[in-house]
Amino acid sequence: MAFSADELRVLRRALATALNPAPLQDDDVQDCLRLADSVDEAVREAGRLRAFLLADLVRYRQALPGSLTGYLELLRDALSAGYDPGADDLAALRALRGNPAAAALLARCQVLAERSVRARLARVAQAGAPQPAPVGRLAPARQLRQARTRLLALPGGRAAEDGPKPPAPGGPAKPGPKPPVPGERPVPKPSEVFPPRRRPVPQPPPEERAAG
Template structure:
């Protein structure tokens, strides 16, 4: 039976399972009788199905069932990993070392960090630690921030009617300002009103007495 290889959908097959898989692909791609459609069971002169073909079909079905079970097992492993990560996050800051290890494993498995992870990493970066541990926490925070931003952008592009999904459109030019209507009842100011004449300074008191 194939086993899940990690939590990202990978699978490990045995030698016998690979043999069955190769034979199934060869049957689909290169049928024995080109004139007969692929998947049609060869018939004997008496009209009975070929026992070898029936045995091969049974092997194909068993392999398909085993692949489905391995996929379900991979999903269970992923759910367990995320639940374990949540337990370590809830026990911070005492579980900092285990939480960082679990977060690394979850990120390698395709996990998208959420706001709780970003907040936890920021609080850990603010705590005193050794130089190597501080660099490790800062690097993990940068990685999670990048992944979270990429995930948000992907969700925005998937929204119907979003500009990212429809393609970036050039911005529309701003409408020209409307000319203000003239007011004929308001008189036009004269140059004297706009620029009143400057008054001459008054002479000093001594000059007036003389």
């Protein structure tokens, strides 16, 4: 990417302002915005050119061996733009290794392809490696529950002293009388709710009552 003289002056002022913050005039702000738009457009154009180049490379590769010269030129341009040669490129160059230019380009592509594979494997290994827990981070809730369960399961301690006593030999112990609660009415006894019925007193016969 090449900058004109005016764009370089704008870029220099923007860098100076970034290092030493200071208020900018309106003209300087507009120049920086125009420069940013130009850079964005250049990046988009580079992406479009790269897409066209790769499409032409595929067409020339499919037309081999008649398109040998054009294919080698396009492949060199693609490699200079950061293109990683694929399996199709390596297979095509191996078939053309009798050409000195194709053999030299094959050696270059093999080095680049091996480097790309190693970098990809390194990224995969780094992504799959377990990450150490940062210092001071709380343990997962599952581990806390397991630790708490183990602590509660230890024999003895206050849980054993304060817990219920084992039943005495010969059967379970009967519960004792419930202590009265202040302000609570006592539960009436059955004899108070249903008093016993008195038996009727036998009356003497009518003759005895008349004689008396």
